[in-house]
Amino acid sequence: MEIVVRRLTKSDWRSVSRIYKEGISTGIATFETEVPSWQQWDTKYVSVCRFVALIKGKVVGFAVLSPASKRQVYKGVAEISVYVSNAFKGKHIGETLLKQLIDESETHGFWTLQASIFSENIASINLHLKCGFRVVGIREKIGKLYGKWYDNHFLERRSNKIDLC
Template identity: 80%
Template sequence: METVVKRLTRSDWSSVSKIYKEGIATGIATFETEVPNWKQWDAKYISACRFVALVKTKVVGFAVLSAVSKRDVYKGVAEVSVYVSNEFKGNHIGETLLKRLVKESEINEFWTLQASIFSENIASINLHLKCGFRLVGIRENIGQLHGKWYDNHFLERRSRKIN
């Protein structure tokens, strides 16, 4: 199965929002409980580092970065989000997207990428480890979802190109 990665645009929003909704439904992908509208989503993610994966002409996954802080000293630190449609999981699409996102992040002078992943989301933790992230620690009871406390594995990847 050939996967093509391209920049995410407004025209991809319908597909991206459906994939995000699938992630919300898992209960272990995000603490969010509703899909935002395009305007809200667009304001949250860094425009230079947004990608979708296509199989034929179908959007099957996306990867984006969000700023971890508005403070100038953290301008090179971003949080990673990678989502793959349930229908296409297990086809290395997440890996393809994350590798592209890492490459593009360095072009845009990000020196640290971080990910906060539900401890139950073993596939995502393994994906990030495979792509050069390291486990920094486990944030216990970091947030509640539907009345249940969850731990997050906190991972980061430091650029070897940007110091």
Template identity: 70%
Template sequence: MKAIRLRPLDKNDWYSVSKIYSEGIATGIATFETEYPSWEQWNNKYLSHGRLVAVLNDAVIGFAVLAAVSKRIVYKGVAEVSVYVSEAFRGQHVGERLLKMLIRESEANGIWTLQASVFSENKASINLHLKCGFRMVGVREKIGKLKGTWYDNLLLERRSEIIQ
């Protein structure tokens, strides 16, 4: 088995990324989305930088991306992170490697604050973000309803120590 490597995500990765995203949807605690979008919808949602995939033996096993939190110029350095790992590779530090690389990439592109909105039930994701320097800044109670159930999201953020 080859080592896991990280590289930029491109359109050719969409099939694999959409399958991993679908696995996240199926958990019921990764996103409020109920089906994966088209490449065009997905591509328009995320920043052009800060798109990574984890690859093992030429197969995409995880991805991490950045989305702008606002179009207002004062928030140009604030982005929301999303990290997804294929079910077969969860618990093997793939998400940690992706998030750490995403942090470096974000800072290289002028991002001073990263934020994540995580279901309170998603303990693995909460722990991942805390391990990578995020801190809890709030709880968004009953922020969304999925299949008849209200869910809270924890708001986590990480302020760059490089960009002042």
């Protein structure tokens, strides 16, 4: 099974929004409860670091970055989001997307990538650890969804290609 990764475009939105909706329905992928419009989504994510994974021409996952802050001093810090269609989990798609996103982020000057992952989402935590992230801490009861409090593991990855001295 060949995984093809390419840049995400507006024409991918239908597939991306479907995969995002699947993530919402798990209850441990995001605190969002509804899929936003393309315009809202497009505004939120960094335009140069957006990818989709395809198998046999079908979009089966995506990875994007959102700025950690609008302040100029944090211009090289971004939060990562990786989603894989339920039907294609366990096939290294997330890993392929995450590695591509890491490489591309460094090309565009991002020195720190961070991820806030539901503590119950062990597969996502393990994926990030495998790709060079480290757990910085656990944010206890950071958000409440449908009446239940959730903890998030907070992870980060520092670039080893960008000089931080």
